[in-house]
Amino acid sequence: MNLEYLQSFYITVKCNSISKAASKLHLTQPGLSIQLKNLEKEFDTSLLIRSNKGVELTEEGKVVFNYADTILSMKNNVERDLKSLQQNRPKLLIGSCKSIGEYALPCALFIFKKLHKELDISMEVANSPEVIKKLCDHSINIGIIQDNPKKNGIDTKYLASDELILVGNSNNTTEYITIEELKNLPLILREENSNARYLVKNAFQEKGILLEDLNVIYSLNSPEAIKSSILSGKGVSFLPKIIVKNELKKGLLKHITIDEIKIEFNYYLIHRQNYIFNKYEQMFVDFITSSKKAFC
Structure with a gap:
């Protein structure tokens, strides 16, 4: 599957316009149309219904669009992680719900950073459903939320x-x-x-x-x-x-x-089932689920 064509398809749907999408992708409209047709050839099905009002997804197009969202997020994450390796500085990215992320977690992150000065730590704060969504689309690998999500494909660890x-x-x-x-x-x-x-x-x-x-x-x-x-x-x-x-x-x-x-x-640490933490992620999970976490 051609990821460039998939991205062009995804942006076209988001813009609801071939002309707007072509401008955003720095392509000509005929060039974008060729990419969309090539993607449809790859899947041997029609993905879009074009009209003067914009574009509309076919049933097959809806399936491809949902997968495109995840696939392109994963592509961005791969590029981000490779860039991190190239910069030779390890990074830790955490998603957290607002109540614990804005008030309790900063102290724990401060202590963890003191233990691992070589590590760049970033935290994205959102409400719990948004943290779960980021975890499922592979934008983050570790999340902290209110209440147990009871969602297939997610494992939880009790925090507080x-x-x-x-x-x-x-x-x-x-x-x-x-x-x-x-x-x-x-x-x-x-x-x-x-x-x-x-x-x-x-x-x-x-x-x-x-x-x-x-x-x-x-x-x-x-x-x-x-x-x-x-x-x-x-x-x-x-x-x-x-x-x-x-x-x-x-x-x-x-x-x-x-x-x-x-x-x-309760607050829970969440991660995707069967996901294998890298070294620093595992160290953070062990730290934050221990008595050393020291919430503010």
């Missing part, structure tokens, strides 16, 4: 336990509320596809309550933005204990206990 707690501004004197009282409070949630939102939704569904029954004023994709909103008195929110422990200790935020609601979860 945590709890989503309701927190409000310290000026709010209420320390205990019922679920009915919560319905009247302005509630800020994480974004739609985040694991934190999923955990909150599940906990309330078990009590027969939908998120729509709560007074959700808006959603944010940043725990830090949510904390700022709470501190300025905009509302209350469910946040992991690990990211609010300093504000609770200083009295800036207050833990509000809710009757009959307790949202506990």
Whole structure:
């Protein structure tokens, strides 16, 4: 299979236009069309339906496009790793969910770096579903997420336990509320596809309550933005204990206990099944799953 043709096909679908894709690939439109036709010849099937409105995938094209996403990601990773070897400096790339990646993991990475000064360490922070996606498309080899993904092809290692707690501004004197009282409070949630939102939704569904029954004023994709909103008195929110422990200790935020609601979860290190870690990846896995990890 010609990877150049596959990339041209992938970019064409992404751009939804042969002319835009040709410009992006620095090809002429006839040249791009020839590459697309050659790819269709390789697979002996039609992949695209062309029209004045752009391009549309055939059923066969959808299959090829899904594989192209993974194959091209793997190609980029191979090039990245080869470049790393050529530069003769080992690299460690980790994907982490926001709560542990932005608040707890930096201290552990600092200690690990002190033990391995020759190593370049990079961390990509996203929500847990995005970390899982990056792992599955081979963009990363190690991920750290909230909750067990229960997904085929992924192995997990337990890291730590945590709890989503309701927190409000310290000026709010209420320390205990019922679920009915919560319905009247302005509630800020994480974004739609985040694991934190999923955990909150599940906990309330078990009590027969939908998120729509709560007074959700808006959603944010940043725990830090949510904390700022709470501190300025905009509302209350469910946040992991690990990211609010300093504000609770200083009295800036207050833990509000809710009757009959307790949202506990674990953090896990994840990797693809049957993936063999390189030397530094294995050293990091051994370190981060040990008592030496020293989260902030």
